[in-house]
Amino acid sequence: MIRYKFDSRNKLNNFVKDIKKEVDLAKLKLVSESKNMAKMSGQWMARRVTLKTKRKGATGELAAALKVNATFHLTTRGGFVISVGKKSNLPIYWAMINYGGRVSPKFVYGFWNDSVDGKSDYSKRGGQGKGTFEASKNGWMMTPRSPIKGFHYIAYAYSRMRQYMKTIKITKIGKK
Amino acid sequence: MASYYSQTRNTELSTLKFIEDNLAIDWSGVNIVKSWGQMDKVANPVVCVSLTDTNYNRTELGNTTYRNDYVFTIDIFATSDGMRIDLSDWLMRTINSGWTYYEVSQSAPKSRTLTYTAAGRCRIDSILDNNKVELGKVGDIKDKYHQSIVIVVTVGT
Numbered sequence: 152m153i154r155y156k157f158d159s160r161n162k163l164n165n166f167v168k169d170i171k172k173e174v175d176l177a178k179l180k181l182v183s184e185s186k187n188m189a190k191m192s193g194q195w196m197a198r199r200v201t202l203k204t205k206r207k208g209a210t211g212e213l214a215a216a217l218k219v220n221a222t223f224h225l226t227t228r229g230g231f232v233i234s235v236g237k238k239s240n241l242p243i244y245w246a247m248i249n250y251g252g253r254v255s256p257k258f259v260y261g262f263w264n265d266s267v268d269g270k271s272d273y274s275k276r277g278g279q280g281k282g283t284f285e286a287s288k289n290g291w292m293m294t295p296r297s298p299i300k301g302f303h304y305i306a307y308a309y310s311r312m313r314q315y316m317k318t319i320k321i322t323k324i325g326k327k
Numbered sequence: 328m329a330s331y332y333s334q335t336r337n338t339e340l341s342t343l344k345f346i347e348d349n350l351a352i353d354w355s356g357v358n359i360v361k362s363w364g365q366m367d368k369v370a371n372p373v374v375c376v377s378l379t380d381t382n383y384n385r386t387e388l389g390n391t392t393y394r395n396d397y398v399f400t401i402d403i404f405a406t407s408d409g410m411r412i413d414l415s416d417w418l419m420r421t422i423n424s425g426w427t428y429y430e431v432s433q434s435a436p437k438s439r440t441l442t443y444t445a446a447g448r449c450r451i452d453s454i455l456d457n458n459k460v461e462l463g464k465v466g467d468i469k470d471k472y473h474q475s476i477v478i479v480v481t482v483g484t
Binding site: 251300306307311317 | 363364366367379380382384396398400402453455456460461462463464466467469470473475477479
């Protein structure tokens with residue numbers, strides 16, 4: 152008859168401690184990885200916004216806000232969620248730029264500021280100017296005609312991150 | 328001489344054809360368009376289906392061929408909130424099991440007649456987004472019942 156004897160003097164305690172250390176390390180890694188992923192997601196979104204913006208002289212407010220406020224969370228089902236952050240930290244038009252839509256048909260006074268030599272150019276009315284829109288009582292009465300086409304920057308970042316996540320898995324398997 | 332379209336263009340046209348055919352059977356008075364510019368020229372309710380991105384993935388390690396992912400955005404502009412929910416739910420159920428992939432060709436470069444030849448199947452890889460769009464104060468009344476659906480589609484046999 153073969154009997155096994157287990158000696159648990161301090162060793163069991165060490166084993167539990169080691170496991171705990173491993174779990175803590177894994178948790179730490181997850182947080183840092185999540186931060187990296189959030190940063191990457193924000194960069195993908197900002198890149199999409201920047202590339203799709205046609206008019207010169209854009210403020211870059213949305214792209215900058217996305218870089219700072221983007222979050223990334225792993226879900227229990229093995230997926231992930233990308234969020235653009237709190238509404239209070241984003242420009243009010245973030246949803247319009249993402250999904251697209253029609254702006255209110257009420258006219259506004261303003262002009263396309265081409266900013267020639269650092270001075271505002273009031274002469275460009277309607278779609279003639281190529282700069283950014285500037286609301287001004289001294290401008291022209293302008294009515295939006297065409298709907299804004301959505302950039303879908305959230306979906307774009309999500310699809311790019313999916314590709315990236317696949318790459319990570321392959322690398323990890325390769326290392327083992 | 329007949330000219331053939333790329334797989335990307337075929338996927339877009341196959342998807343559009345499938346949704347258009349099924350809309351005609353199950354719904355009446357719903358317009359379908361494939362670009363944002365066309366969308367503004369027709370009245371609500373309108374479904375706008377467009378291929379926004381193509382992701383090129385390697386089939387396998389060491390292989391030089393691609394297995395593409397196609398990202399489609401489907402915008403539904405309904406005339407009521409109930410219609411928005413019904414139409415988006417109907418659409419998700421309709422496309423759920425996939426649809427026929429066609430190779431599309433033109434008999435002559437300027438010909439408007441397209442020939443569709445079944446050559447595989449389009450399948451939904453994942454659903455990235457399916458939400459009501461809330462534009463707040465900046466949005467127009469026409470956008471009040473707007474649903475945005477984003478899906479990733481793959482092509483296979």
